[in-house]
Structure formats: structure tokens, C-alpha cells
Amino acid sequence: MSLPPVGDPSLLIFPDADKSPLSIRAKALVFIDPRSRQLRNEVERLAGLPVPILIQGETGTGKELLARHIHRCSERPSLFVALSCSSLSPKHGEAELFGYSAGAHQGAPSSRAGWLGSANGGTLYLDEIADLPLPLQGQLLGVLETGEAWRVGAAQPTPLDIRLVAASSVELWQAVRAGKFDERLAHYLSDGRLQLPPLRERVGDVLPLAEYFLGIYTQRLRLPLPGISLAAQRALEQHDWPGNTRELENVVHFALLVCDADEIDVHHLNLPAAPPLERIEQALERLIDDDDAAQLAVLRELLRRAEQRLAV
Numbered sequence: 549m550s551l552p553p554v555g556d557p558s559l560l561i562f563p564d565a566d567k568s569p570l571s572i573r574a575k576a577l578v579f580i581d582p583r584s585r586q587l588r589n590e591v592e593r594l595a596g597l598p599v600p601i602l603i604q605g606e607t608g609t610g611k612e613l614l615a616r617h618i619h620r621c622s623e624r625p626s627l628f629v630a631l632s633c634s635s636l637s638p639k640h641g642e643a644e645l646f647g648y649s650a651g652a653h654q655g656a657p658s659s660r661a662g663w664l665g666s667a668n669g670g671t672l673y674l675d676e677i678a679d680l681p682l683p684l685q686g687q688l689l690g691v692l693e694t695g696e697a698w699r700v701g702a703a704q705p706t707p708l709d710i711r712l713v714a715a716s717s718v719e720l721w722q723a724v725r726a727g728k729f730d731e732r733l734a735h736y737l738s739d740g741r742l743q744l745p746p747l748r749e750r751v752g753d754v755l756p757l758a759e760y761f762l763g764i765y766t767q768r769l770r771l772p773l774p775g776i777s778l779a780a781q782r783a784l785e786q787h788d789w790p791g792n793t794r795e796l797e798n799v800v801h802f803a804l805l806v807c808d809a810d811e812i813d814v815h816h817l818n819l820p821a822a823p824p825l826e827r828i829e830q831a832l833e834r835l836i837d838d839d840d841a842a843q844l845a846v847l848r849e850l851l852r853r854a855e856q857r858l859a860v
């Protein structure tokens with residue numbers, strides 16, 4: 549199998565991995581497929597520039613891991629602060645994000661810097677930015693453009709130096725067209741736009757990642773390192789990975805726990821059978837733009853005929 553040895557420049561080891569939160573368990577960024585290597589070059593080029601970055605990619609593709617790599621490459625001295633926009637309180641989102649001054653509302657005896665303030669001098673990672681309420685999107689743009697934020701109830705703005713790395717699993721321009729995302733913010737984010745392809749489109753990463761996770765989990769569980777049979781390797785490469793790298797990590801972990809031989813075989817992987825046509829149809833819908841209803845109709849018809857043939 550193809551995981552490069554430690555020291556190989558294509559395997560990026562994170563020196564401070566032990567400080568990462570539990571949700572990001574990776575100690576390295578495994579980017580071996582040609583598409584991933586290309587993306588890594590692009591990431592490292594953008595990291596040093598004073599531009600905001602938008603990472604678009606399906607769930608589990610490694611957006612947060614990539615954002616942490618950007619922070620590391622940018623050599624910004626302060627913290628990497630991660631916030632999921634969907635976790636902001638509907639009522640106090642503005643104060644949580646931009647901070648508030650003493651007495652701004654009941655129960656606010658002292659001032660708070662808010663998420664933006666705590667990322668001052670560092671990187672603010674805003675996950676699922678499309679979930680940020682529209683009025684806050686406009687305010688955020690104002691902060692990024694002017695370099696100062698108005699805390700709720702404050703008489704004057706606070707200077708802020710923030711590098712924004714935003715992530716989205718939905719296509720932002722589609723959200724703009726649906727009236728759910730601020731067009732100006734989408735423009736502002738579009739210079740540093742990175743598309744993190746789904747795992748099924750960078751098959752060259754699958755086995756190195758599987759081997760990498762095996763290494764991590766055998767170490768953690770103090771188990772001997774099993775091989776992966778050729779049939780299991782093929783199954784891993786052919787799987788559709790709707791949950792992307794996170795799903796692969798879970799599959800490998802599970803396989804290791806149930807494997808009673810010195811090689812992981814297909815039945816240890818517990819992969820679902822080939823996707824039903826319904827799921828293929830949903831995937832097509834995701835791929836095809838709303839504007840392309842005619843193309844979608846043709847593909848649906850072809851699927852329908854394929855289904856009829858399979859049923860015969």
C-alpha cells in the first residue's frame with residue numbers, strides 16, 4: 549500500500565496535534581491523490597496572503613483540518629478559534645459573535661469580547677457560514693472590511709485583526725440565489741475559494757487514509773497492525789463514501805475491532821451494498837444546478853430505464 553514514510557513531504561505531520569480538540573483526531577494531513585496535492589499547493593499559496601478563505605466541501609471531507617493547516621501556514625501569532633454558525637443562539641447571536649459592553653443587556657455586568665474578539669490576531673474558523681443569520685452576515689462583512697467591530701451596546705468600535713476561514717457544505721451562490729446568503733459577503737469570500745473534493749473523487753487518498761487510521765487506532769488500542777486484503781482494498785476504493793473521510797475513519801476503526809485475523813477482509817468492513825437508485829438520484833440532484841432542470845429530467849428518465857432493465 550501507498551502511505552509514504554514519515555519524513556516524506558507528501559505526508560504532513562502536525563507538530564502540535566496533541567493540542568487539537570477531540571473532534572479533530574488527525575495527527576497528519578493525508579493528501580496523496582493528485583487532486584489533493586494540487587489543492588495543498590493552492591492552500592499553501594493562499595495561506596500567506598491577507599485574504600479570507602472559503603472552503604467548500606461535503607460533510608466529513610476535512611474542512612476543519614484544512615483550516616487548521618491554513619492557520620499554521622499563515623504563521624499568525626494568536627489562536628485558531630473555531631465556531632459553528634449553527635450553534636449561535638437565535639436570540640443572542642449578535643452578542644455572542646461581536647461581543648457586548650457592560651450593561652448592554654440584563655445579566656451583562658461586564659463586557660465580553662465575543663467570538664471575533666477572542667480570535668483577534670489569529671484565525672476565526674466559521675463552520676457552516678451559510679447558517680449565519682442574514683443580518684449578522686452583513687455585520688460580519690462590515691467588520692472584515694473596516695477592521696473594527698461594534699460590540700452590542702458599545703459607544704465606540706473595537707479594532708480587530710482577524711483572518712477569516714469560512715466553511716460551507718452548501719454551494720454559497722446557490723444560497724445567494726435562494727435569498728439566504730448575502731451576495732456581498734459571497735463576493736468578498738470568493739477570491740480565496742477552495743473546493744475540497746469528496747473522497748470518492750480522490751480515490752488515491754482512500755488506501756493511504758485507511759492505512760493511516762489503522763496505524764493510529766492500532767497504536768491507541770495496543771493491537772498488532774493487520775494488513776488489508778486485496779479484495780478489501782478494492783471495496784474501499786469502490787465505495788461511494790457519502791460521509792467522506794469521517795466515514796472511512798469509522799469503517800477502519802470498526803474493522804479493526806472485529807478483525808480476528810492478521811488481514812482485514814471485505815466482511816470486516818461492513819460496507820453497505822451498492823447504493824440504491826434513489827440515492828443515486830439524490831446525488832444527481834446535488835450535482836446538478838437548480839437552473840438545469842431539463843438536464844436533471846433527462847438523467848432521471850435514464851435512471852428510470854436502468855431501473856426497469858435491472859428489474860427484468
Ligand SMILES: Nc1ncnc2c1ncn2[C@@H]1O[C@H](COP(=O)(O)OP(=O)(O)OP(=O)(O)O)[C@@H](O)[C@H]1O
Pocket residue numbers: 571572573574576577578579605606607608609610611612613614675717757793794797
Ligand atoms: N486528509 C486527511 N488526513 C487525515 N485525517 C483527515 C483528513 N481529512 C479528514 N480527516 C479526519 O476526518 C475527520 C473529519 O474531518 P473534519 O472534521 O475536518 O471534516 P469537516 O469537513 O469539517 O466535517 P463537517 O462538515 O462534518 O464539519 C476528522 O477526524 C479529521 O481529522
Ligand SMILES: [Mg+2]
Pocket residue numbers: 611612675
Ligand atoms: Mg467541520
